[in-house]
Amino acid sequence: MTNWQSVQHLLARAGFGPNLRNWQKDQNTSIAKMVDRLFTDSAAFEPLSVGKLPAQLSANMGIQGLSEEERKMLRDQGRKSQKELNASWVNRMATTDAQLREKMTLFWHDHFATRLPVQYFIMQQQNNVIRKYALGSFGDLLKAVSKDAAMLRYLNNQQNRKDSPNENFAREVMELFTLGRGHYSEQDIKEAARAFTGWSSKPRGEFIFRKHWHDQGEKSVLGQTGHFDGDDILDILLAQPQTAKYITRKIYQYFVNTKVDEQMVDKWSTTFFESDYDIAALMRTIFSSDHFYAAQNVGTRIKSPIEYIVSLMRRLEISFPDKDATIFMQKAMGQVLFSPPNVAGWPDGRAWIDSSSIMLRMQIPRAVIFSAELALKAKSDFAGNEDAIKLNDRGMVRKLKGEINWRKLEQAFTAGKKNKKSELKDYLWAKVPSQLQTEDIASFAQGQNPEQAFKMYVMRLLCTPEFQLC
């Protein structure tokens, strides 16, 4: 593997792939230095914010105090802001130098999958909580997300009271967020649910502990007994090495390979546990290991729709004049930020690829580069109104034209370069065992002039199964 292939592998997994500056400056930068830079560039936390809290929501009243008219306004504004939030996150992923922080935020966004349509400000708050702790201690992250309004609402902890416990959060925190199935009993869930009673949120999203809803009694969870509250339960879960193993395994599957090397996971999860769940240290260990760069782990990840969209934007430095363009692509490919299918998050890997999504991925680059129309009906939302009925009958034709600085792109591959075609391939593709020859691809990239041919060639490289991998 060449140094560039290693650099590219690191940037594609720890972030969303290289950009032109990486191509021009980092061909010979050592992996050690690249890893250092990833962490330096992601050291600061910068929240993502698209707007203020809706003024209609008072501190204590919630929507109960609002008129029908005000509620409708709130819903409409919520939908609009949710789209803005989505688009601005995609944009940040594509342009920021804090690649690792955003990639980790995406990973945890999937891990702590939450969906609250309309309540964009609550989702924005959660997204920033995740972003803030994304590279910190997993214990801090777990506690912050568990006490954050989005999770409290999504998993019904607002309804969890001493006289009528709701087990939803207690179950998922064990099954999906910490231990994984098979490492706790139904009784553990029942008892833990009692400890979380009283954890709630105020209308504008602040955490509140409602003491009179809390069950003060004794609880027994995973072999320990005491007058536990929610924090105690999370500490008990964090004290289980199984939690470190479950998280490390999931990180391995996302960042290294869906096919797990159990020995590596055991080794890394032990260190993770001993480091008191230091996420940054774990990620540094992974990215610095020889194992991460071993042939079986390179070019073997199928990009999720978000990774696909962002890697396309980042590599070609695309911006979309139509700010709904990337949301449309997300819908069509089956992954919309802030809308995971359920609390287990998005199925990964091969689940992304079916007859329609593969064809779509082969057509999107043409639509983005040459403004070809993409006549497609993305599945409609569930809304029940006149607009929804009209949508049933109307094909959605979208122009996904992106703005690309072709001169800049071409210059990056001409100045003093011997083989433009093969270099472009090295820039756009991960190291994959492809049988395709550059001359072969180029024979499908004839243009009326060199500029046109260049664009065609770029498009051809993108319209391949090879480009789906990172």
Next chain:
Amino acid sequence: MSSRRDFLKISALASTSLMLPRFLQGCHFSQEQANGRKLVVIQLSGGNDGLNTIVPYGDDIYYQQRSGIGISPNNVIQLNDYQGFNPALEALRDLYDNGEMSLLNSVGYPNPNRSHFRAMDIWHTGSNANEYWENGWLGRYLDHQCKGVEASPHGVIEIDDTLSLSVKGNKTKGLAVRDPKKLFKATQDPYLQHLNQQYQSSHQAQDSELHYLYKTMAETMQSAEYVYEKSKIYQSKSEYPANEMGRRLKLVAELICSGVDTTVFYVSLSGFDTHVRQRSVQERLLKQYAEAVAAFTDDLRENDKFDDTMILTFSEFGRRVKQNASGGTDHGKANNLFLMGGKLQRPGIFNKAPDLSKLDDGDLQWEIDFRQVYATLLDDWLGVEDELILQRKFKKLRLV
């Protein structure tokens, strides 16, 4: 106009098919099991209000709870002395009278969920409410069709541009097609064809992700070609409503009548989330649905295919019994479900109407688990082992 050029084109296609490697040789096992029978699933997305679809006009509670949106007894198409159709379902009256429709009341599952996404997920996968499965029940049907040999995607076809979870299996995923010609044209792109041939002439590791991507592309090309060729055989002469639902069911009829090698078709109609001003929205949708289905069943009957077809209609949940303040209804739980076909064992109203005086937190209680319906269709209609696909045993219903 059939010309020499068309002939040449077809033979050229035929010859490429012969060159396809082993992973693309579909199996016909499902056809033998299903014995030519077809299942058509119609999904009403958004939570169709079952109580204003099959109206319990004989129950005072219904009118008390729905003073603004209840349908008066005079307008109901009475089926027995207690329940009747919403007048928007007029087009289905003949089907019902002919004994070609079964209505199942109070269908649901334990610990029902009132979120669209989660509820639809549960209906798509067939999981319990506290499980998260990554593949759909019809996708798993596709997985098991060929007993070890991989099936072609077009064993299960969704008439749409994107694929629902219900038709995604573990190994094989169904084919999404809304316009066979358009899909075929897209797969005929010379560059994609070239990539495909290049790949197939080389020898790749069979279990790599790259292989999976190429294989899915090749299967899509092959299925697209197959479906397009079939779609040209029979052009329906029946009148369908000029809307998307009509067009989609027309395509299903054309494919069935052409003798396509597909056992399951999947069609969705959206817009049923009627929180506000329900009557006008729901009734427009129900009318679209009923008229399209009536045209579809007429078409099949004329072509002697209706006896071999079963149509299942469901929605992810029903709605609350009490209407809300905006002339609509909010998310509820159990709901009714329809089966239509030329060969039903138990036409008419299958089980007793929901008891509006015994509610579960303001919602109808469930009585039949929807997976009992799935199990019945899989075993008694499609001839496959339901337990293998649903991963649990469910009591079957003697419906078909």
